[in-house]
């Protein structure tokens with residue numbers, strides 16, 4: 232069981248000229264086993280939605296609620312949200328010099344489980360997860376994301392999702408910067424995750440390309456800090472043909 | 484005449500001055516550079532500093548217990564232990580018989596000159612020709628002063644790695660005392676020498692050290708300067724090259740707590756062609772009044788064609804109330820260099836790094852700990868003295884426990 236419920240979420244960021252509202256009332260529920268795609272033009276607030284749910288300090292929630300299985304997410308610290316089952320794959324994963332992937336993953340797993348993973352199976356699990364993402368096991372000895380190519384960073388995010396096994400995964404433009412082979416590898420990783428029991432996925436993307444490999448149950452068109460239209464997978468095909476123009480115009 | 488033709492840029496603190504020597508053939512050795520102070524053995528040439536001088540302006544003179552002025556230097560509130568591997572020779576001898584000056588050291592400030600005069604005995608460490616020492620040489624100095632009034636100590640050390648030898652020398656400072664020392668290091672042709680200096684003093688020690696290194700033809704020298712303890716620690720380190728092809732690594736790691744002043748002044752004088760220098764210092768600061776200063780001077784002389792130099796200083800400010808000064812200077816007198824780079828940055832924890840780690844479930848405390856360990860990690864690995872790695876990580880951990888990990 233896992234339900235992520237977002238109700239009338241308003242979010243602003245601090246700018247030199249004061250607070251600027253980015254999210255203007257977002258309502259969205261992701262239930263057990265559902266995959267939702269959010270599509271929208273640049274600057275519409277997609278990343279803001281993902282970061283706000285995960286608790287990035289840059290964003291201020293001005294009103295609305297976010298709950299996971301009924302628990303108030305907005306009251307939780309960033310790491311508590313992860314422990315509650317949230318995972319954010321970032322559009323631009325952060326480099327952490329001097330901290331090895333192996334150390335990072337072990338520390339995260341230990342924090343999530345409340346105990347250190349069994350050494351022997353864990354090393355195997357890590358190597359397996361990397362391999363499935365076409366990442367050499369040598370990656371576990373490299374510093375987190377440092378010197379990784381754009382595509383390697385994205386595959387590393389999916390390997391983490393696989394290992395840390397959240398309830399709900401927020402994937403922010405996981406498809407950007409991937410060539411077609413990497414896109415397939417990443418999509419397979421997401422599909423394997425979806426097949427596990429009761430997992431929710433929020434797939435944020437700019438293009439319909441990835442939706443050919445990862446089938447969404449729902450598609451939301453995101454424009455100017457709001458959901459402008461909702462539908463099934465067919466909505467993605469329509470966006471592919473027509474673009475965002477009509478929604479952008481309507482939003483002005 | 485050296486005439487500045489161009490001052491290229493001033494990026495944050497970084498100064499690059501490119502000068503062109505119009506009559507170089509006649510004046511190969513004469514350099515009019517503010518990076519190259521004239522030394523002198525005559526104390527009269529070194530006036531008592533006021534604190535306004537360029538080389539003293541960062542230093543809290545009042546806390547030097549008179550080292551910079553006229554405080555007597557005859558104290559011996561310390562014990563020294565030597566651990567010497569097979570084949571290496573170490574002895575404490577009369578300074579007159581110690582061959583002082585072999586590294587080319589000419590005291591370049593008043594404290595160095597006073598130390599030279601006052602140090603009656605000299606520790607000499609000699610790594611004979613072609614000897615490959617399989618264990619480090621340890622020089623453990625333990626201060627035994629019980630009060631700030633206990634008389635200061637002046638000491639002199641001469642470390643000689645003869646041609647084609649390989650060795651590591653570790654100088655460790657603990658306890659409490661007021662110490663002014665001159666350390667001379669000579670790296671013979673083709674030799675490989677690492678000198679590690681660890682200032683792990685008690686909180687009330689004062690240490691002003693001068694190190695002068697002469698690096699031979701095709702020799703490699705690595706200097707590792709680790710500073711954790713002490714009230715005021717000021718290290719002034721100069722390296723120059725006796726022949727072509729020499730290489731110098733200077734690595735530094737420091738951790739300043741509340742009220743501590745840690746100052747590193749480095750000068751790499753590229754006096755020979757095809758030489759290399761790589762300077763990387765990293766520091767963390769925590770607590771009210773924690774203060775660090777890093778001055779990285781590099782001079783590339785007219786003769787020093789084909790050299791490569793890189794210098795970097797990074798400071799991680801962990802709490803409010805700290806100050807880190809970082810001043811790299813590069814002065815280039817020849818256009819024929821293979822490479823010159825620099826980086827200098829002082830900053831707080833990166834919110835995005837902490838957020839990334841925490842979004843994976845890692846607590847804030849643990850995330851900070853990971854970032855700080857990561858910050859020092861590469862540097863500690865580059866020291867390449869396995870015997871020391873673990874204890875350095877442990878000391879970093881202990882420092883963190885004072886502050887970053889102390890809060891809930």
Ligand SMILES: Nc1ncnc2c1ncn2[C@@H]1O[C@H](COP(=O)(O)OP(=O)(O)OP(=O)(O)O)[C@@H](O)[C@H]1O
Pocket residue numbers: 244245246251253271272273274275276277278279280322437
């Ligand atoms: N500090 C800030 N000051 C002003 N505007 C900001 C600030 N941070 C974000 N914004 C604005 O918020 C809006 C939403 O940004 P967000 O990154 O959420 O968009 P996005 O939909 O993810 O875009 P993309 O498709 O390019 O990733 C943008 O218009 C952005 O310029």
Ligand SMILES: [Mg+2]
Pocket residue numbers: 277278279322403404
């Ligand atoms: Mg975005």
